[in-house]
Amino acid sequence: MALDVLTANDRPGEHAPSWYAATANAMPDHPPLQGEAHADVCIVGAGYSGLSAALHLRERGYDVVVLDAHRVGWGASGRNGGQLGSGQRVAQADLEARLGRGKARILWDLAEESKTLAKSLINRHAINCDLRPGILEAMHRPGFERDARKEVALLNDHYNYPHARFVERNEIRAMVASEGYHSGILDTDAAHLHPLNYALGLAHAAAQTGVRLHEHTRVTRVTTGRVETAKGTVTASHILLACNGYLCGLEGSVAARVMPINNFIAATEPLPDPAALIRDDVAVCDSRFVVNYFRLSRDGRLLFGGGENYGYRFPADIAAKVRKPMLEVFPHLADTRIDHAWGGTLAITMDRLPNFARPAPGILSVSGYSGHGVGMATLAGKLASEAIAGQAERFDILATIPRPRFPGGAALRTPLLTLAMIWYGLRDRL
Numbered sequence: 001m002a003l004d005v006l007t008a009n010d011r012p013g014e015h016a017p018s019w020y021a022a023t024a025n026a027m028p029d030h031p032p033l034q035g036e037a038h039a040d041v042c043i044v045g046a047g048y049s050g051l052s053a054a055l056h057l058r059e060r061g062y063d064v065v066v067l068d069a070h071r072v073g074w075g076a077s078g079r080n081g082g083q084l085g086s087g088q089r090v091a092q093a094d095l096e097a098r099l100g101r102g103k104a105r106i107l108w109d110l111a112e113e114s115k116t117l118a119k120s121l122i123n124r125h126a127i128n129c130d131l132r133p134g135i136l137e138a139m140h141r142p143g144f145e146r147d148a149r150k151e152v153a154l155l156n157d158h159y160n161y162p163h164a165r166f167v168e169r170n171e172i173r174a175m176v177a178s179e180g181y182h183s184g185i186l187d188t189d190a191a192h193l194h195p196l197n198y199a200l201g202l203a204h205a206a207a208q209t210g211v212r213l214h215e216h217t218r219v220t221r222v223t224t225g226r227v228e229t230a231k232g233t234v235t236a237s238h239i240l241l242a243c244n245g246y247l248c249g250l251e252g253s254v255a256a257r258v259m260p261i262n263n264f265i266a267a268t269e270p271l272p273d274p275a276a277l278i279r280d281d282v283a284v285c286d287s288r289f290v291v292n293y294f295r296l297s298r299d300g301r302l303l304f305g306g307g308e309n310y311g312y313r314f315p316a317d318i319a320a321k322v323r324k325p326m327l328e329v330f331p332h333l334a335d336t337r338i339d340h341a342w343g344g345t346l347a348i349t350m351d352r353l354p355n356f357a358r359p360a361p362g363i364l365s366v367s368g369y370s371g372h373g374v375g376m377a378t379l380a381g382k383l384a385s386e387a388i389a390g391q392a393e394r395f396d397i398l399a400t401i402p403r404p405r406f407p408g409g410a411a412l413r414t415p416l417l418t419l420a421m422i423w424y425g426l427r428d429r430l
Contacts, residue, residue: 005345006069009314013070013216018342019267020196030213033232039065042227042236044219047077049366050242051202052381058209069218073199075246079344081293081305083283084191087111089352089372114375127201130298134282135190138181145183163189175279178329192283192295224362238388241365245347251359256405258347258355258368265305266322267340274300314343356398
C-alpha cells in the first residue's frame, strides 16, 4: 500500500512545527466543506499555485472554491526555504543546450515574470512576509568556476540581465563564513521571504475578493465537472489540481511525471552576530545536487535547509538530520542550539521543469516545481487562470514541452528515489 504523504508525517490540520509557524501572521479558520457546492472553478490545494489561481480568477469575475486537506499554506508553500529565484531550476546554458535558445528564452521570460508577479502581489496586497533582496549561488568545488563565469556572461550579454555577477573566492569567503565555497553567482534581483506569511497573505487577498476557502477538506476523487470529498462535493465547469507533492492518487498521469520528495530545515537559536555568518543578509544555495540552502531570519537565526532522505517518512530526529550538513558548512556552530526543525514534501520532475498538464476535459494540473516554486508556483496559478479564461497560449508553452515519465511510473518511484539520492549524495562528496 502506498504511503499517504498527507498523513504520514504531520498532525492533521496543523502546520509543521517550524519557525515559520511560530512567527506566522494571523491565520483565520476556514470551514470544512459540508454538502453540495457549485462554482465556476474548483481548486484543489491552498498553496501558492491554488491561491494565485483563485485570486486571479476571482479578479476576472469567476466564482471560485478552494479546498485543502489541512490548512492554507500547510504544504511546501508554508515550509520551504523562502527563496524567490531567477530562471528555472535548470541553468540557462543547460536549457539552451536542451531546448534551443528560442524556447530557453521563453522559459527565462516566464521565470522573470514569476519574480515580478510575486513581488507585485506582496506590494499590492501589503503582505507582511519579510521580503529581502539577494540570492548567492555558492560553488562547493573549484572546478565549477568556469561554468559559473559562463552563466553570468550568458545572462548579462544575451538575456540583458545585469543583476547577476560572478563572485571570486576571496569575496565569497567574506560574504559567507565558510571555507567550503570557492566562487559564486550573486543575483541581486532575486529575493527571499517568509514563505508561510506569503501564502497566508495570498489567502487573505483571495478571501477578500470573495473566494470560498475550505480547510480540513480532503478531496477523495476528481472527475470532469465534479470534486468529491468525505463530507461534500463541488460541481464546477473547471477544476485545477494544485497539489504539488501532495497529489497522492488523485491523478495517475501526473503522478507518473511528478515525484514527491522530502527536505528538511532547522532554525538555530538567535545568533550573537548574524552578519558575521552571512555578511549581506542574502539567501544562499550551493551547487550540490542534494542542495544546501540557508539564510538569516529577521530575528537573527540561521535557517538552514539540507539533509538527505531515502524514503517518504521523516526521520525521527530532524534536527540531527539537518545539523550534519549545517556543521559541514559552518563547523563553528557546533555548540549552537537548534530551536525548530521540520520537514516538508515538495515535488520534482525528471527534467526539473514544472509540469503543466490537461489530464482530462475541464481539468488542469500544475506541479513539479523542483524546489523553485515560490515564484513559479505563483505564476503557474496565473497561467492556469488565463487558460481557464480561454487564453491558453502561455499555459500551453509549458504543457506542450514533452514531459518524461519516471521509469516505472508511480509504482517504482520510491525505490528509484532511494537509489538516486544515494548516488547523488555520493557524487556531491567526491
